Amino acid sequence: MAIFRCLHIKLAIKSVNFSSTVFLKLLPSYALLIILYQLVLNGTSARLIFLKPASNHFKPLNYDGMGNLRVTKKGIRLEGISEFLLPLYVKEIHSRKDSPLVLQSDRNVTVNARNHMGQLTGQLTIGADAVEAQCKRFEVRASEDGRVLFSADEDEITIGAEKLKVTGTEGAVFGHSVETPHIRAEPSQDLRLESPTRSLIMEAPRGVQVSAAAGDFKATCRKELHLQSTEGEIFLNAETIRLGNLPTGSFSSSSPSSSSSRQTVYELCVCPSGKLYLSPAGVGSTCQSSSNICLWS
Known part of the structure; x- marks a missing residue:
């Protein structure tokens, strides 16, 4: 019995020595895992503390989104002001029914339209000094019936409004011809067609x-x-029919002079060139006797 007990004690000591040796070998690995786990916990805690309401723009994650960002069945919903530092690719952008959609930029706002090959087909740029649109055809339609109010392409510009009103002090300036079936002024206003330095020509076949x-x-x-x-x-x-300021012919020296001191009736005469002049009326025609005015016509 004593021999068996000694053998059992020796085996137990050997097993204890073996377990201690394995534990000492695995101890650095366990320590490394514990350190990594602690670092991960510390990093996550730091991120949550940083994203927590210290900044009003970031809030903790929840089951349906993060902060102002909500994930719904219809898509993604953003509340409040959102800033995108990189390109945003979406199919549609809608605002709430009771609020407008505002796109704001420190420089300009550009909206591009591309085809399936990625080529630019249309562009709308809203800048500080101008609003530019680059496309094959630009149209402005009425909200009620969809009627075209204004359209422009390379060939022509069409204005479909019932009335075109120009309120500038200098009026409208056209560099080339204007074709219209009717020109009229406002009620109780004068219509004036003027060319300050050149000719005014109206032609119709x-x-x-x-x-x-x-x-x-x-x-x-x-x-x-x-x-x-x-x-x-x-x-x-x-x-x-009145012809005012017609020249009056004078009698030649050989022709008889009128005895009346005050002539009230004249004869209308015509020179061969077509010039009209007056001759004092007499018993007969006096045009021939006063035709010296035709010499200067």
């Missing part, structure tokens, strides 16, 4: 009509006023 239904029509010029009809006639129709 089927005629030009100028009408003043309740007023006068005046044509004033500094030099000659030409009324020309190449194939038709010039027709003057009025109750009274």
Whole structure:
């Protein structure tokens, strides 16, 4: 019995020595794992403390998002002011029903549209000095019926509004021709067409009509006023036709002079060149006797 007890004690001592040796070998690994675990805990705690309300822009994570960021069935929802430092790729951006959508930048706001190949097809840039749009066709539509109010492309600019109103003090300046079926002024206002330094030309293949239904029509010029009809006639129709400031022809020395000191009736004469002049009326025609004015026409 004593021999067996001694053998059992020796085996127990050997097993204890073996376990101690393995534990001492694994102790550095256990210590390293404990240190790494402690570092991870410290880092996580520091991040949570940093993200916690010390800064109002960051809040701890929860089951549906983080801070102002919420993940819903319809997508991602942001509350308040959000800043993106890198490009944001989304399909649609909507604001709340009771608030507007505000895009703000310190320099400018640029919206780009690209095709499936990544090529730029349209661009809208809102800057401090100008708003620029680059596209094949630019349209402005009415919110009620979708009617085109303004459209522009390389060929033409179309204004679909019922009325085009220019309120500038200098009016509207057109570098080339203007085609319109009707030009009219505002009610109780005058219509004025003026060319300050050049000519004003109105042309129409089927005629030009100028009408003043309740007023006068005046044509004033500094030099000659030409009324020309190449194939038709010039027709003057009025109750009274007056030709003022016509020159008066004088009798030649061989012609008899008028005995009346005050002439009130004149004869309308025409020179071969078409010039009109007046001649004092007599018993017969006096145009021939006062035709010396035609020499200077």
